[in-house]
Amino acid sequence: MSRDKSSKFIINKLNSDLGDFSQKKFNINLNRVAFIFLVILIFIILYSTRVVYLSSKTLQTNSYKIGRINRADITDRNGNFISKSVFTSNIGIDPKLVRDKKKLLLKLKYTFPERDFVEIEKKINGKKFFYIEKKVTPERYYQLKLLGEKSIRMEQKITRIYPDKNLFSHVVGQIDDDNNGISGLEKSFDKTLKDGRNSLTLTLDKELQFIIRDELINAQKIFKNIGGAGILMNINNGEILSLVSVPDFNLNVRKDISDKNYINRATKGVYELGSVFKSFTIAAGLNYGLISTDDMFLNLEKKLKCGRRTISEYDENLSKDLSVEDILVHSSNIGSVKIGQIIGQEKLQTFLKKIGILSQLDFDIEETGKPLPFKWRDCKLETISYGHGVTTTPIQLAKGYAILANGGYDVKPTLIKKKIYNSQKKRILNRDVSNKINRMLRKVVTQGTATLSDVEGYEIGGKTGTAQIVENGAYTNKKINTFASIFPSSNPKYVLIILLEDTKLSKDYIYKYRNKTGSYKGTPFNTAGWTSVEITGKIIDKIGPILATKY
Amino acid sequence: MKNYIIITFLLILIIFTSLVKTSTRDLEAKIFTNEEEIKLLSDKKELMLLEHNYLSSPERLYELKNSLFNENLIPLDLKRFIFLKNHE
Numbered sequence: 001m002s003r004d005k006s007s008k009f010i011i012n013k014l015n016s017d018l019g020d021f022s023q024k025k026f027n028i029n030l031n032r033v034a035f036i037f038l039v040i041l042i043f044i045i046l047y048s049t050r051v052v053y054l055s056s057k058t059l060q061t062n063s064y065k066i067g068r069i070n071r072a073d074i075t076d077r078n079g080n081f082i083s084k085s086v087f088t089s090n091i092g093i094d095p096k097l098v099r100d101k102k103k104l105l106l107k108l109k110y111t112f113p114e115r116d117f118v119e120i121e122k123k124i125n126g127k128k129f130f131y132i133e134k135k136v137t138p139e140r141y142y143q144l145k146l147l148g149e150k151s152i153r154m155e156q157k158i159t160r161i162y163p164d165k166n167l168f169s170h171v172v173g174q175i176d177d178d179n180n181g182i183s184g185l186e187k188s189f190d191k192t193l194k195d196g197r198n199s200l201t202l203t204l205d206k207e208l209q210f211i212i213r214d215e216l217i218n219a220q221k222i223f224k225n226i227g228g229a230g231i232l233m234n235i236n237n238g239e240i241l242s243l244v245s246v247p248d249f250n251l252n253v254r255k256d257i258s259d260k261n262y263i264n265r266a267t268k269g270v271y272e273l274g275s276v277f278k279s280f281t282i283a284a285g286l287n288y289g290l291i292s293t294d295d296m297f298l299n300l301e302k303k304l305k306c307g308r309r310t311i312s313e314y315d316e317n318l319s320k321d322l323s324v325e326d327i328l329v330h331s332s333n334i335g336s337v338k339i340g341q342i343i344g345q346e347k348l349q350t351f352l353k354k355i356g357i358l359s360q361l362d363f364d365i366e367e368t369g370k371p372l373p374f375k376w377r378d379c380k381l382e383t384i385s386y387g388h389g390v391t392t393t394p395i396q397l398a399k400g401y402a403i404l405a406n407g408g409y410d411v412k413p414t415l416i417k418k419k420i421y422n423s424q425k426k427r428i429l430n431r432d433v434s435n436k437i438n439r440m441l442r443k444v445v446t447q448g449t450a451t452l453s454d455v456e457g458y459e460i461g462g463k464t465g466t467a468q469i470v471e472n473g474a475y476t477n478k479k480i481n482t483f484a485s486i487f488p489s490s491n492p493k494y495v496l497i498i499l500l501e502d503t504k505l506s507k508d509y510i511y512k513y514r515n516k517t518g519s520y521k522g523t524p525f526n527t528a529g530w531t532s533v534e535i536t537g538k539i540i541d542k543i544g545p546i547l548a549t550k551y
Numbered sequence: 552m553k554n555y556i557i558i559t560f561l562l563i564l565i566i567f568t569s570l571v572k573t574s575t576r577d578l579e580a581k582i583f584t585n586e587e588e589i590k591l592l593s594d595k596k597e598l599m600l601l602e603h604n605y606l607s608s609p610e611r612l613y614e615l616k617n618s619l620f621n622e623n624l625i626p627l628d629l630k631r632f633i634f635l636k637n638h639e
Contacts, residue, residue, distance in 0.1 A: 044562070048566050080604045081601050086601075161601070163605040163608065164610065210610060214613075456628075457628070457630060458629065545627040545629065548629060548632060
């Protein structure tokens with residue numbers, strides 16, 4: 001029994017000894033595993049943190065877009081650049097950084113062989129930074145970069161380029177050195193252009209603009225006029241296809257244009273335009289139902305006393321008996337006065353306001369003229385009836401004639417191309433009146449004062465206007481000759497205004513008759529019929545085929 | 552045990568997302584490079600167009616005409632125009 005007990009004890013002890021040993025061994029193994037797991041966990045955490053960090057990091061790359069040009073381009077309606085911003089480089093030298101002056105001079109002489117190095121040498125010996133050349137070509141820029149001179153400093157600047165130089169000067173305007181528009185569209189669309197996202201597309205056509213400008217410059221050679229203006233506009237949507245004023249200036253040469261002769265005559269010039277207003281008087285009379293085209297005015301005087309003024313006919317051989325149509329076709333002053341008197345001041349004033357002749361035009365450029373204010377008293381109704389004593393701008397005249405010719409709808413002249421134009425048009429004139437006016441304007445060209453512009457195939461209609469220039473409050477012998485034309489008169493699409501300021505008679509110019517054979521040497525009269533009309537004919541000769549095929 | 556599984560699952564998800572994001576960085580870099588190349592080419596194209604505009608401007612063509620031949624250009628007569636319908 002005791003032996004049993006002792007053997008049991010031994011076995012139990014052995015078991016307990018063995019148990020302690022395996023427990024110990026197990027504890028050692030567990031500690032090792034935990035340690036290894038901890039190490040792995042640390043690695044995983046470190047790796048995960050790195051991966052999370054890397055993935056959360058944004059892509060750091062130098063974008064080409066950084067520092068890109070921040071002024072949008074301006075293009076014509078066909079995508080041709082009118083103004084474009086490009087990077088140019090100015091190269092200068094900082095004399096403080098020059099180590100070997102002789103070596104630098106030698107290198108510069110090699111790169112700029114044409115430069116005066118006496119002056120450059122003086123400047124290098126000084127302390128002030130100076131420009132060696134501005135707006136260098138890319139080739140020269142890289143040549144200089146390869147010199148590896150620390151003292152040569154290269155500055156990149158944004159330059160506005162106008163590839164057509166003078167062609168769009170009055171429309172586009174200029175910017176200053178700080179990229180701010182200071183005139184024309186550059187000023188009025190400054191914010192949009194600085195936004196830089198999309199280029200500004202204009203309604204102008206480069207080819208048409210060139211032809212009209214070219215003919216206006218030719219006119220200056222023939223008639224020695226101090227300036228001129230031309231506007232070609234679509235009468236239905238107000239898109240201006242060409243807007244020219246001469247003299248103009250090269251936009252690439254930044255100059256302060258303070259000479260008044262350089263004003264934009266097409267939009268800023270305020271003129272008394274003369275007989276072109278007769279169309280408005282007759283349109284008002286027809287629209288109010290106060291006259292009809294066949295109404296006859298009998299025994300018309302050749303001179304009319306109105307207060308202190310004497311109103312007389314320009315052509316003394318004009319018949320005494322004239323119909324309303326004859327009054328317009330032969331440009332009768334007295335006949336227009338009589339029509340004006342029938343209409344009355346209130347109605348004529350309302351009509352002129354409606355077509356936008358008397359107030360300043362809301363236009364895409366800020367350079368717009370404000371018609372001179374006046375009071376409707378004394379002889380105002382009579383003088384305004386034939387276009388005297390009232391002023392407006394050529395662009396407003398274009399708008400007025402567009403309304404007369406397009407069926408009587410209001411139209412807003414614009415230089416900015418739009419995808420959709422307002423389809424809800426405001427009617428100002430009856431269609432019937434518009435049709436009658438178009439027929440009469442056509443007769444002015446076929447039988448009246450504008451026969452020199454009767455270009456075959458284009459059915460040109462229009463009205464001439466010859467007015468005296470007012471200087472220091474008094475009329476002078478100087479003339480403003482205007483021709484407002486519409487074509488084709490059977491279904492008008494375009495209005496073309498040609499204004500020539502202070503024309504002179506030409507002795508040598510040869511006029512070729514349009515509707516008969518033969519020619520005439522020398523300008524017989526300083527009137528629109530012999531100046532602006534002739535230029536209009538020459539312009540339509542050239543732009544007609546473009547308009548007929550392109551638009 | 553349940554908590555361990557969730558934690559492990561979340562950890563795997565984080566690592567997997569991070570790995571995917573890291574691998575797309577290459578793609579992003581490629582896209583960026585291509586975009587930059589497009590910008591450079593479009594700028595080049597615009598400069599070429601500018602040059603073309605200048606070289607083919609009416610003023611320059613007239614200058615060339617005057618220097619190369621003295622004949623005056625004659626405007627086309629509208630009567631000689633034939634309007635084709637449907638390219639007939």
